[in-house]
Amino acid sequence: MRSYLDFEKPIAELESKVEELREVAARDGGVSITEEVTRLEQKADQALKDLYAGLTPWQKTLVARHPGRPHTLDYIAQLLEDFTPLAGDRVFGEDEAIVGGFGRFRGQSVCFMGHERGDTTETRIRHNFGMARPEGYRKAVRLMETAERFGIPVISLVDTAGAYPGIGAEERGQAEAIARSTDCGLRLSVPNVSIVIGEGGSGGAIAIATANKVMMLEHAIYSVISPEGAASILWRDTSKAQEAATNMKITAQDLMRFGVIDQIIQEPVGGAHRQPDVAITRVGDAIEQALGALAGQSPEDIRRLRREKFLAIGRSL
Incomplete structure (x- = not known):
């Protein structure tokens, strides 16, 4: 059964009517209501297009967090062949909030990693809702350094509310792990591509998003802090999260x-x-195009282009 967001209620009502009419038609074969069903379907489709064409930043935030959005493991299953996952950071342990390994993407060997939120209660707990601990980011460094050693491009998917803020994570060096992962991405001599597929939150996101090409899905968000967190700090009132989302410029279009x-x-x-x-x-098509544009570049050019890209942010404003 489809899950609807609060602002999608008009769409939910229209699509519910369509389903009811279909059930009536299936139950009473002699009743012809095809034209009515078609009319309502067209109305629902147009209403959906109109609604999503004018989403507010807060509504985009809700869409980016929708539990039905495809997650990293879904991308791995559909885009990669012969995928071999790697586990552990060789220092402390395994962190399933970040999954990664090596496989073949449309005929090319790649290192593929990303935050995994999970899609059931059990898997969400196992993957810690995509909020990585230090060992997760050290695993990411291990993956990137292995890819560097063998000259393999790196693809990363970002989908996290932020790095895990627990006491244990801080004791094991969360900030240092994020910094080293960020630096590792910037230093790579192989092409790397990053896509924000849902929520890109703070250092937890940038740790694996310092890439030659950074892309976002249309309704994803990317920010230094969640709207709720910003509202809590600025106004001490989380109910102002919608206002914070608008002022923070967190949508793909703004960025x-x-x-x-x-x-x-x-x-x-x-x-x-x-x-x-x-x-x-x-x-997948966007990744293929991005890797194709970087193919043939020397390691020095790869690093230079990435460095220039990040140093240019904000300079033309």
Whole structure:
């Protein structure tokens, strides 16, 4: 059964009526209501297009957090062949909030990693809702350094509310682990591509997003802090999260305008959660194009282009 967000209630009502009419038609074969069903379907489709064409930053935040959006493991299953996951950071232990390994993407060997939120209560707990601990970021460094050693491009998917803020994580050096992962991404001599597929929160996101090409799905968000966190700090009132989301400029469209990201990947009408396979294919096409544009570049040029990209952020404003 499809899950609707609060602002999607008009769409939910229309689609519910369509389903009711279909059930009536199936039950009473002699009643012809095809025209009415078609009319309502067209009305629902148009209403969905109109709604998603004018989403507010807060509504985009809710879409980015939708539990039905495809997650990293879904992308791995559809885009990669012969995927071999790697576990552990060789220092403390395994952190399933970040999954990664090596496989073949459309005929090319790649290192592929990303935050995994999980899609059931059990898997969400196992993956800690995509909030990585230090060992998760040290695993990411291990993956990137292995890819560097063998000259393999790195692809990372960002989908986290932020790094895990627990006491144990801080005791094991959360800030240092994030900094080293960020630095490792910047130092790579192989091409790396990063895509924000849902929520890109704070250092937990940037730790694996310092790439030659940074892209976002159309309704994803990317920010230094969550809207709720910003509202709590600025106004000591989390109910002002909607106002914070608007002022923080966290949408793909805002970040493209500021030069923080390089490309927006269009989602299916109604969000990636409505047609996950289509969204994943579009991300795959964007990755292929980005890697193709970087193919043939020398290691020195790869590092130089990445450095220039990040140093240029904000300079033209």
